[in-house]
Amino acid sequence: DADVTQTPRNRITKTGKRIMLECSQTKGHDRMYWYRQDPGLGLRLIYYSFDVKDINKGEISDGYSVSRQAQAKFSLSLESAIPNQTALYFCATSDTGGGRGNKQFFGPGTRLTVL
Amino acid sequence: GENVEQHPSTLSVQEGDSAVIKCTYSDSASNYFPWYKQELGKRPQLIIDIRSNVGEKKDQRIAVTLNKTAKHFSLHITETQPEDSAVYFCAAILAGAGTALIFGKGTTLSVSS
Numbered sequence: 364d365a366d367v368t369q370t371p372r373n374r375i376t377k378t379g380k381r382i383m384l385e386c387s388q389t390k391g392h393d394r395m396y397w398y399r400q401d402p403g404l405g406l407r408l409i410y411y412s413f414d415v416k417d418i419n420k421g422e423i424s425d426g427y428s429v430s431r432q433a434q435a436k437f438s439l440s441l442e443s444a445i446p447n448q449t450a451l452y453f454c455a456t457s458d459t460g461g462g463r464g465n466k467q468f469f470g471p472g473t474r475l476t477v478l
Numbered sequence: 479g480e481n482v483e484q485h486p487s488t489l490s491v492q493e494g495d496s497a498v499i500k501c502t503y504s505d506s507a508s509n510y511f512p513w514y515k516q517e518l519g520k521r522p523q524l525i526i527d528i529r530s531n532v533g534e535k536k537d538q539r540i541a542v543t544l545n546k547t548a549k550h551f552s553l554h555i556t557e558t559q560p561e562d563s564a565v566y567f568c569a570a571i572l573a574g575a576g577t578a579l580i581f582g583k584g585t586t587l588s589v590s591s
Binding site for chain 2: 394396398403404405406407408411413419421422453457465466467468469470471472
């Protein structure tokens with residue numbers, strides 16, 4: 364089945380380290396998103412991309428960067444990780460805009476701990 | 479900026495009762511309102527959505543209603559079952575961001591048998 368995958372699923376790192384979270388999808392969707400989830404705060408949008416050449420900041424982009432290497436791949440980087448970036452990170456995808464484009468499908472998540 | 483408020487943050491019901499979760503949004507231009515269910519340790523899953531040209535939508539035991547004038551929408555679950563226990567999130571289109579969503583903070587629903 365077409366799906367959204369994330370690697371790694373769990374990661375423990377130290378303050379100041381650079382880390383990359385990867386997202387791949389076989390759904391053939393154009394649009395990809397990165398969210399972080401913190402207890403009691405819901406899902407907050409970090410970055411989103413509508414195609415390979417289109418990258419946009421979300422609600423909480425400070426301290427993060429992204430790369431859309433191909434239609435199917437969207438990576439999130441923390442250049443210098445800090446403890447308050449400890450969270451559960453989700454990638455999501457959706458089809459091109461219009462009626463189909465709104466439905467977002469989530470990956471399994473990456474649990475990141477910054478010590 | 480765009481904001482989505484969700485209430486209550488926790489909800490406990492007896493099996494068979496109904497559950498209602500309410501959300502309000504700030505951007506009157508929003509035209510798409512999905513609801514996601516997240517079971518413990520799992521990814522969020524879309525359970526139902528509604529567009530601004532529709533006032534109500536049903537799918538078996540779940541329904542969503544939308545009041546565009548008041549800028550609020552609600553999730554209704556009837557005949558609740560223990561497997562309905564999860565965190566539920568509402569969302570709305572983020573202003574000026576195409577299909578990107580802004581989420582409410584979630585409601586933890588507990589259904590006891």
